[in-house]
Amino acid sequence: MPKLSVIIPCYYNEQNIPVTLQELISNEAQFPAEVTFEYVFVDDGSGDNTLQALRTAQQRYPDRIRVIQLAGNVGSYNAIVAGITYATGDCMSVITADMQDPPELMVQMYSHWKQGFKLVIGNRQDREETGFSKWFAQTFHWLMKKLALPNIPDGGFDFVFFDRQVADEVIKMHERNSNVFYLMVWLGFAYVNIPYVRRKREIGKSRWTVSKKIKLLIDSLLSFSFFPIRAISVVGLLLGLVALVYGLYIIGLKLLDAQGPPGWTTLMVVVLFVSAFQMIALGVIGEYVWRSMDAARKRPLYVVQEVYATKPASDI
Known part of the structure; x- marks a missing residue:
């Protein structure tokens, strides 16, 4: 019976948690009956009531939910590494707490994993967002593809499904100031990418500020390109x-x-x-x-x- 660990980094997502949890639980019905689930929520030093919302969810589903409370805010990518470290599944997926990425895509990802692929990527074919956020994301991933990792899919990605072996390799590298998703591609495992349209955020306000985006761009370029x-x-x-x-x-x-x-x-x-x-x-x-x-x-x-x-x- 394969076990799927879904890792969800959380930062000021108090209002998102009930909706996110409900969508994830409902999505279980799309999987084969053999699959068991574990949800690893990582509170990345949120200053609102995110932890309380997660504790409520954990008490509701004590057999499926694990909550990791970090002492301070270390950034979503380090929070993801923490989630990977504490996850116990045979395969894993990382998805955002704001549900801009469709959880139903994980069913297709799981089928590719069963076929032997260690890494499955949901790459953004387009975004419902407009303005600076969309332009910056497109420019960022274009630069990374041209200057650092030519084998990454077009459109960028942060919705992935991967094998336990990939998780172990990421943990062993202990990479700092880097991009955990690009590290997975850098490992060299053959992967499948599934294009999708990233949805617009409906609940709450994004904490992904311009300064954080610029730091991620610099970190990613310097980590993977000379x-x-x-x-x-x-x-x-x-x-x-x-x-x-x-x-x-x-x-x-x-x-x-x-x-x-x-x-x-x-x-x-x-x-x-x-x-x-x-x-x-x-x-x-x-x-x-x-x-x-x-x-x-x-x-x-x-x-x-x-x-x-x-x-x-x-x-x-």
């Missing part, structure tokens, strides 16, 4: 060639005309341009260095404050 460092090398080489040509030009003018042009404006433009490039280069290198230092400290990705489950601690 393009920023290579770009610095190429631009530095080009600037060196320009400086060499310009230097020969100045020397030629000096030999032909002792007076020569004053050249103050040109000199200042060159100095400012090169200085700006040096500051950008130092910033990019600093990002890499900081991530190396952060990994060297070996601080935990998360701290678990409490685990609410009906099983004894020896089973966790």
Whole structure:
């Protein structure tokens, strides 16, 4: 009897929990009777009553729900790793608590897993959202596909179904400042992708701020691509060639005309341009260095404050 663990990271999702739980429970009827279920809700340091809502749900379904309370907010990807660590299923799925991803898609994902695929990806063919959020998501995943991981599906994804082996490998890597979904693709297992349209959020307000989106973009690019460092090398080489040509030009003018042009404006433009490039280069290198230092400290990705489950601690 295969066991499916559904991992749901939660952050200020107090109003979503009852609706999310009901949809997940109702979706069980679509699966073969052989499948058993476990729902691992991870409270990522929410400041509202999310934990209380999760505890109520856990008391309602004590045989299926496990609640992981983290001591503080560590970000959804670290919360997902915590959920994977505490999940006990033969296969797992990650889905958001706001139900923008259709849980019924998990039935198709499960059938592909039964066929032997270690990883099944639900990739966003389109989004019902509009404006900046949609544009940023499309640009983000286009950059990742072009500069870092060309084998990822178009449209981006954060709805996945994967085997226990994939989960164990992700946990062993203990990757910091990275993207857990891209790590699953990076492992190299053959995968199937199922396109779908991401629904618009109906309940609550997203806490996925612009600053968090930009940090995720930087983290993902630096974790999976050497393009920023290579770009610095190429631009530095080009600037060196320009400086060499310009230097020969100045020397030629000096030999032909002792007076020569004053050249103050040109000199200042060159100095400012090169200085700006040096500051950008130092910033990019600093990002890499900081991530190396952060990994060297070996601080935990998360701290678990409490685990609410009906099983004894020896089973966790």
